[in-house]
Amino acid sequence: xxxxxxxxxxxxxxxxxxxxxxxxxxxxxxxxxxxxxxxxxxxxxxxxxxxxxxxxxxxxxxxxxxxxxxxxxxxxxxxxxxxxxxxxxxxxxxxxxxxxxxxxxxxxxxxxxxxxxxxxxxxxxxxxxxxxxxxxxxxxxxxxxxxxxxxxxxxxxxxxxxxxxxxxxxxxxxxxxxxxxxxxxxxxxxxxxxxxxxxxxxxxxxxxxxxxxxxxxxxxxxxxxxxxxxxxxxxxxxxxxxxxxxxxxxxxxxxxxxxxxxxxxxxxxxxxxxxxxxxxx
Amino acid sequence: xxxxxxxxxxxxxxxxxxxxxxxxxxxxxxxxxxxxxxxxxxxxxxxxxxxxxxxxxxxxxxxxxxxxxxxxxxxxxxxxxxxxxxxxxxxxxxxxxxxxxxxxxxxxxxxxxxxxxxxxxxxxxxxxxxxxxxxxxxxxxxxxxxxxxxxxxxxxxxxxxxxxxxxxxxxxxxxxxxxxxxxxxxxxxxxxxxxxxxxxxxxxxxxxxxxxxxxxxxxxxxxxxxxxxxxxxxxxxxxxxxxxxxxxxxxxxxxxxxxxxxxxxxxxxxxxxxxxxxxxxxxxxxxxxxxxxxxxxxxxxxxxxxxxxxxxxxxxxxxxxxxxxxxxxxxxxxxxxxxxxxxxxxxxxxxxxxxxxxxxxxxxxxxxxxxxxxxxxxxxxxxxxxxxxxxxxxxxxxxxxxxxxxxxxxx
Numbered sequence: 001x002x003x004x005x006x007x008x009x010x011x012x013x014x015x016x017x018x019x020x021x022x023x024x025x026x027x028x029x030x031x032x033x034x035x036x037x038x039x040x041x042x043x044x045x046x047x048x049x050x051x052x053x054x055x056x057x058x059x060x061x062x063x064x065x066x067x068x069x070x071x072x073x074x075x076x077x078x079x080x081x082x083x084x085x086x087x088x089x090x091x092x093x094x095x096x097x098x099x100x101x102x103x104x105x106x107x108x109x110x111x112x113x114x115x116x117x118x119x120x121x122x123x124x125x126x127x128x129x130x131x132x133x134x135x136x137x138x139x140x141x142x143x144x145x146x147x148x149x150x151x152x153x154x155x156x157x158x159x160x161x162x163x164x165x166x167x168x169x170x171x172x173x174x175x176x177x178x179x180x181x182x183x184x185x186x187x188x189x190x191x192x193x194x195x196x197x198x199x200x201x202x203x204x205x206x207x208x209x210x211x212x213x214x215x216x217x218x219x220x221x222x223x224x225x226x227x228x229x230x231x232x233x234x235x236x237x238x239x240x241x242x243x244x245x246x247x248x249x250x251x252x253x254x255x256x257x258x259x260x261x262x263x264x265x266x267x268x269x270x271x272x273x274x275x276x277x278x279x280x281x
Numbered sequence: 282x283x284x285x286x287x288x289x290x291x292x293x294x295x296x297x298x299x300x301x302x303x304x305x306x307x308x309x310x311x312x313x314x315x316x317x318x319x320x321x322x323x324x325x326x327x328x329x330x331x332x333x334x335x336x337x338x339x340x341x342x343x344x345x346x347x348x349x350x351x352x353x354x355x356x357x358x359x360x361x362x363x364x365x366x367x368x369x370x371x372x373x374x375x376x377x378x379x380x381x382x383x384x385x386x387x388x389x390x391x392x393x394x395x396x397x398x399x400x401x402x403x404x405x406x407x408x409x410x411x412x413x414x415x416x417x418x419x420x421x422x423x424x425x426x427x428x429x430x431x432x433x434x435x436x437x438x439x440x441x442x443x444x445x446x447x448x449x450x451x452x453x454x455x456x457x458x459x460x461x462x463x464x465x466x467x468x469x470x471x472x473x474x475x476x477x478x479x480x481x482x483x484x485x486x487x488x489x490x491x492x493x494x495x496x497x498x499x500x501x502x503x504x505x506x507x508x509x510x511x512x513x514x515x516x517x518x519x520x521x522x523x524x525x526x527x528x529x530x531x532x533x534x535x536x537x538x539x540x541x542x543x544x545x546x547x548x549x550x551x552x553x554x555x556x557x558x559x560x561x562x563x564x565x566x567x568x569x570x571x572x573x574x575x576x577x578x579x580x581x582x583x584x585x586x587x588x589x590x591x592x593x594x595x596x597x598x599x600x601x602x603x604x605x606x607x608x609x610x611x612x613x614x615x616x617x618x619x620x621x622x623x624x625x626x627x628x629x630x631x632x633x634x635x636x637x638x639x640x641x642x643x644x645x646x647x648x649x650x651x652x653x654x655x656x657x658x659x660x661x662x663x664x665x666x667x668x669x670x671x672x673x674x675x676x677x678x679x680x681x682x683x684x685x686x687x688x689x690x691x692x
Binding site for chain 1: 282307308326329330331332333346347348349350351352353354355356358360361363364365366367368369370373376377378380381382383421425426427428457458459460
């Protein structure tokens with residue numbers, strides 16, 4: 001840096017000294033309170049209800065589950081329900097409807113990365129884990145409520161149309177079915193948080209759902225791979241849902257499948273938390 | 282108070298910020314300047330805890346950002362006007378941010394009024410112009426009535442009314458004793474707003490000083506003196522008198538004199554006692570832009586060049602002459618931005634090589650200019666021209682593009 005030329009009087013007069021104001025630091029008259037998870041939950045609730053992707057995905061989910069459920073219920077006879085629960089028509093809708101929840105789960109977090117909103121969010125709440133926790137809770141609550149409502153509606157509709165033909169209790173299938181698709185959505189949210197890219201995360205999740213359903217057909221061809229293929233088929237998402245809805249009664253109502261999904265989801269959530277704290281936004 | 286100590290950030294092999302230490306104090310607007318890619322935004326992100334520094338640390342009021350108990354109530358930040366979910370309308374965007382730190386919803390309506398977006402509060406921010414996006418971002422920064430404010434390019438895309446408003450807002454915020462840290466490319470804006478400057482280039486600190494000191498340290502302030510051109514002996518007489526009085530005198534191309542180290546009234550007195558008439562005695566104060574260009578000249582990563590349009594031209598047949606290139610004084614040339622400091626000696630204030638005699642605007646060729654540069658005492662000498670280089674510089678372009686969709690009449 002060059003040494004300064006001798007200052008001219010006309011500029012020396014105008015030079016203010018910014019150091020002249022130390023200790024006059026501003027503090028807001030309104031007391032600053034410590035934030036907690038409750039704040040993040042209300043914020044995430046505002047977020048999820050104020051974007052159209054929520055309306056679209058949940059609207060289509062309802063349409064698929066209730067619509068297909070109604071069509072199936074209308075096309076079946078009373079005798080078809082002799083040893084299956086009344087919620088069985090919802091199963092067909094859920095096979096497609098789960099994709100809506102996967103999409104919403106991914107979008108809840110990845111849309112923030114896509115738009116840059118995440119930087120605003122993490123500036124407003126540098127406690128990143130709290131934001132992710134709030135997202136997981138709010139999304140799970142919304143997805144679970146909507147799927148319980150739709151599966152329950154299909155169950156009620158079917159029982160009204162084919163009254164007295166089934167003696168299998170169907171209350172448990174409503175909860176387990178809703179839990180299964182909601183967990184799939186939560187897994188998507190965790191995957192979305194790790195991949196930070198909408199299309200990438202949705203495609204990954206479709207792979208997770210579809211590959212175990214299709215791959216066994218090829219694995220079965222070879223003798224050595226046969227057991228792997230059978231296991232994969234047993235735990236593939238469509239099959240797991242079928243177990244949950246007691247289409248296949250001998251294998252205990254899909255408890256193992258739900259357990260596996262819960263385990264995978266927990267692992268993904270743990271991964272999401274670790275990456276969230278480490279990575280730059 | 283923002284305090285950075287040895288802040289370093291590496292992305293793989295590239296070092297974005299290296300060993301940066303500075304303090305941003307309350308009660309003043311501190312400008313944060315640097316060429317594109319010099320690490321300004323990276324530094325801002327590290328202050329806000331979005332990026333983790335490779336080494337070193339930065340604290341706000343003694344806390345690392347991510348340890349603040351209620352960040353939006355203590356620090357307000359505008360990082361990127363488009364960092365919003367476009368599908369959400371303005372009020373809900375602010376509401377979800379307010380809820381995150383326990384700020385009541387009525388404060389949201391209040392800040393919407395402050396930035397003038399109340400009429401478009403229920404419009405989705407996807408349809409906002411850049412200027413409206415900036416206003417929304419500023420609203421978000423003001424939401425928590427914070428003690429420290431960070432703005433990254435706050436006047437980008439704002440209309441003249443908005444620019445004036447932001448300037449006054451920042452000064453008012455600083456006057457209340459808040460810490461205001463603003464990055465900008467608009468030198469004219471910074472010169473009007475900032476009290477203190479932090480300049481970085483290639484991720485390293487170049488300057489951390491008062492804006493007045495910055496300008497005078499990095500440029501040569503001088504007085505321009507012109508004696509009657511018909512009497513060259515008067516000029517020599519004055520030169521001798523001024524040099525004797527301790528001034529530094531350099532001749533200019535068009536016959537004027539550049540005097541450094543003497544105040545204007547003193548020059549006038551000396552001329553009077555030497556019995557020399559003066560045709561011109563004018564102060565020349567370097568602008569912030571000149572000082573800045575001069576300081577950052579060596580650390581510009583992305584430098585524009587003159588478009589030769591060679592890629593569009595057909596190959597010439599052998600023997601044909603290429604069309605003559607017009608000699609235009611431009612950014613690429615040495616000494617274009619600002620005069621070198623007086624210490625360098627030689628002929629520092631000579632025209633850039635190849636430039637037409639009276640500056641880059643082609644004055645000598647102007648028809649009807651009698652005698653061209655020689656007898657025109659008001660001809661602009663070259664070193665003044667950098668205030669408005671013809672090839673778009675980063676600074677003066679933006680304020681000339683007013684935001685046509687003002688929020689007042691947007692809907």
